[in-house]
């Protein structure tokens with residue numbers, strides 16, 4: 001819809017007014033900032049003056065005075081931080097104070113009100129809102145409605161009325177570049193422009209073009225737990241991060257970023273997403289990976305295999321002698337059947353006879369076996385095993401203490417009476433040594449009956465399992481090396497027996513790439529964070545590990561209370577051009593049902609070569625050509641680390657390229673060689689799928705990995721192979 005000159009002028013005037021007000025508030029903040037800085041310097045000066053002459057006689061007084069200075073400095077530091085955050089906010093706003101406007105005629109009111117929507121609220125001195133934060137209740141209409149009937153939820157209830165105008169702005173460095181009225185969705189022009197651009201850095205905020213189905217997830221607080229399924233590029237990670245920003249805004253007096261944790265696939269990904277929240281004016285939440293948490297929780301007793309080493313084994317270990325048996329183990333230990341086995345084992349272990357004995361110290365009955373049984377099976381029954389045993393130990397030690405003290409004094413007196421000592425310290429030490437010796441057997445007994453040995457418990461589980469699983473597992477466990485597939489059940493047992501640290505400070509948990517966690521891992525998430533709100537976002541078609549994945553969301557439905565949990569399906573993809581999306585979807589066996597933004601680009605290229613070296617040469621040419629065309633990020637996606645190392649060796653002296661092959665590598669921009677399973681979640685302007693021959697991608701199990709690799713591309717997708725093309729792409733070629 002055209003905007004007439006009068007409207008343009010009015011809008012220009014509004015922008016000028018907003019910028020003026022922002023500038024005024026910025027200057028005010030800078031003033032405060034200077035004042036706080038000077039105050040802090042003054043406090044420091046005063047402190048040195050006053051404490052400069054420290055003397056022993058007035059020591060206590062000086063400590064009190066010192067503490068006073070420390071408190072003052074802490075206060076000044078806090079104020080300084082607040083002003084710094086506000087300064088950054090105003091500086092951001094001076095560049096682009098708002099991006100949207102809605103005119104809303106509330107039922108019962110005389111006329112429509114204008115609402116300008118931006119990254120943050122801005123009020124003038126009369127407390128009138130000049131700009132509404134995109135997370136404010138009224139702003140939701142910008143994302144949810146077209147012109148016509150509209151409404152929003154707020155503290156007062158549902159507000160209804162008519163949306164009479166919806167306008168979008170592109171303001172750059174404080175200048176209005178363009179504006180347009182959109183009667184339809186926020187799709188169209190602005191979205192096209194944003195998606196058409198190249199990507200040259202980490203992930204970016206999408207606040208100006210959030211789509212309605214995405215907004216439903218971002219603001220959803222109806223359910224405690226959300227499971228969000230969406231195709232590649234549908235914005236799941238973006239949604240997760242905007243949801244965090246929304247929650248931090250909505251509950252700003254109750255939660256801080258420290259109350260939110262996001263579990264993502266690896267550190268590369270954590271690094272890749274780390275700019276979004278700061279762009280939205282918020283500090284980053286806690287970031288972790290399941291592996292990181294698990295390795296910390298299992299401690300240093302074992303050598304623990306990394307997730308990606310297991311992946312590499314799955315993809316490259318076919319020739320190793322124990323490949324089949326290990327895969328069988330991985331499958332079994334990730335199965336629903338094994339969860340039942342584990343649960344039964346927990347029950348059995350808790351009920352097992354622990355052979356409690358009377359605790360006696362020098363003929364005194366400290367506590368009888370009967371009493372211990374009473375504690376174990378009755379009084380403390382509500383506690384999980386480990387906590388129960390800890391409580392029993394505390395109780396026995398408490399009862400033992402007076403006897404121990406009495407005996408220690410007796411020994412001490414006796415030693416003095418011998419007359420062979422002159423030094424009191426010497427007697428005390430000797431008495432302590434004797435009492436340690438005398439109580440040794442009691443402590444040993446206490447240790448025996450309250451012993452909690454996770455490895456032992458885990459080993460016992462296999463006693464009655466089929467020989468192939470049992471023998472392989474026990475052999476591995478003997479070497480003190482934990483395969484990844486054994487770490488997860490051990491962690492589960494640890495949790496089930498109450499040996500997890502408290503996590504109550506975590507109020508919201510986000511699990512990204514949710515398809516790559518097994519049902520057992522979800523049991524663990526629930527053990528850890530059952531009290532919190534959990535949002536899980538994933539794409540079943542991107543399960544990169546053929547054996548360890550969620551399989552189907554029904555497999556975890558029973559873990560989360562049904563009336564508190566909702567599954568939401570996203571339907572549209574945003575990342576890739578139509579051609580790439582169509583191409584990638586055809587790799588899947590499903591009926592092709594692609595919804596995407598209508599952005600057209602080059603058709604993906606599929607080319608066969610006689611040998612790998614020819615592919616390398618071609619890749620090198622591609623890199624130079626696409627760089628010249630202005631593409632900033634190029635991903636050479638291999639199947640394995642081994643393959644990535646090979647291509648990297650070829651390229652590294654010929655062009656500027658980096659290899660990301662370890663999960664804790666730092667994300668970098670530019671041209672990357674990366675295995676597919678590490679590239680998940682990332683995106684590139686240009687993707688080269690390196691050697692999609694029938695040797696590399698041979699079986700059904702590779703289908704989703706190949707799909708994941710192809711869907712990383714925004715604009716260009718080239719697939720090269722040696723030998724015959726993978727049968728997984730045959731359908732595309734035939735068509």
Ligand SMILES: Nc1ncnc2c1ncn2[C@@H]1O[C@H](COP(=O)(O)OP(=O)(O)OP(=O)(O)O)[C@@H](O)[C@H]1O
Nearest residue numbers: 206209210211232233234235236237238574575681
């Ligand atoms: N509403 C939107 N407006 C603009 N860009 C968007 C929007 N939604 C998603 N995108 C862009 O689409 C791309 C994919 O988003 P994102 O990585 O969040 O999707 P995803 O579903 O997590 O992808 P995948 O599962 O394939 O890793 C990103 O470049 C993101 O900025």
